Amino acid sequence: MPTLADQAERHWFITGAAGGLGRHLTAHALREGDRVTATVRRPAALDDLRETHGDRLTVEVLDLTRPADIDRVIGATLRRRPVDIVVNNAGYAVVGAAEEMTAQQVRDQVEVLLLAPMMITRAFLRPMREQGGGRIIQISSMGGQIGTPTHSAYHAGKWGLEGYTESVSQEVADFDIHLTLVQPGATRTGFAAALRYTTETAPYRDHVVGRTRRALAGADESLFTGDPARLAAAVHATTRQHRPPLRLTLGADTYHAIHAALTERRTALESQQPLAASVAFRD
Template sequence: MPTPALPTSALPTPADKAVRRWFITGASGGLGRHLTEHALQQGDRVTATVRRPGALDDLRAAYGERLTVETLDVTRSADIDEVTARTLASGPVDILVNNAGYGLVGATEEMTVEQIRDQVETLLLAPMLITRAFLKPMREQGGGRVIQISSMGGQVGSPVFSAYHAGKWGLEGFTEGVSREVSGFGIHFTLVEPGATRTGFTSALRYTIESAAYRDNAVGEMRHWLEAADDSALTVDPAALAAAVYDTTRRPAPPLRLALGADTYDAVHAALTERLAALEAQKDLAASVAFTR
């Protein structure tokens, strides 16, 4: 249950903090809603996109004109163009948060073309298009922040999430590249990599049609665990996560990657250690394919 918001009149903006404007996708619930509420509580303004009209009516009642709500399906590029153009026409945006997403569960062999396309469009193509829409305005205004909500799954792979990993690993690569393109313009990127967070993620998972071939292996085991799981098994507090993300936007030199959750730290540390060891073992082989004279 989200923390009840205080009335706008009870939340004066501190004199030493300029009011900033946020654009947050996927704010109907979960981390997107927590970030929206936290930014509003700090005195900022937010344009929040949702797929369910009315999902933020309580926050609109509490915060009035400091919250603008837009209905947006991030897989529709024409809608992205319309909403971002309307948002930018009403004033500059200081902080963009690409948060909208969900997870597709199943073996790759079980996935339909439509399921794969929708997963990658939601997790990768949409953030690319939305980021692109804000780059020129941020460059011209002298800077900005882009927060990409990735995942522990943007660094670590596991069975049943291959399409999800494709989207999140792609988002990480895109963000590394574009962050270097705009590093001289005062635009800072941060990839947020949460662990298992109590945001309703498990209830929002979408599943392939299970095949007998995968029922009794690692795919089936993971699928059946997820089907039976609820958020009580997850360890990361979404309100604390939102506060940590907000604090990062106040840093003059934010990190490119922000691992949040002890599970993220442990899993990513193990994965990077394993990859580095594998790379070091190939040093001589890597050099052996050079031209010889």
């Protein structure tokens, strides 16, 4: 019996499709003959793709900080046709010391990076289970496996997304629903230019937070090695695999950073083996 990986035409639901990786994924899926429902904040951003691909592209306006909007858009999408592939792509980063972040900045960051993908994933599980399978692509980052100063709220969202996805993937694998975490590195998507910054405070200005802030503000994205078109093609290829990977690490910088982080954590864990065993009850 043909599976999703074998279908000639599939229907994608992609958030944050106005630019960056989301737009590249949308364009790639359309070129491959699939249908896409793309969510954006500015509908005119995809006018050129609509002109080229006609009714195979549906554009929906969606603000991920409004749960009622999520329910409305997903409901309308599913009434049109079943969804085979979901891509939780929308995101941004707030840069600054944790102490500098306002409560609203923290809430909005976690809402977009973690809570919205959780709600979107949950909303599609039942229809995917009832239709016999599906794919959910979570756009994480190397920031889902490593931690850097100035990105505490961003890391909270991405690390949370990784744990959530690993758990859900085990719950639904028997229904032929597969989840994949995509971990890009520095990619030329305009993400760096769209960073949002806290109001800088004097205590952090001349320390690691200030130095990191200035480095990011002056970053030259033309030096980033990640090609978003190649990244989109790699993500698309996993949807044609019968057993896609749980994690897809894309970018040499990502590979080396995550490898170093995991090696360091493993070394630290192994050094604590005697202590770990020492807290057991003694007969």
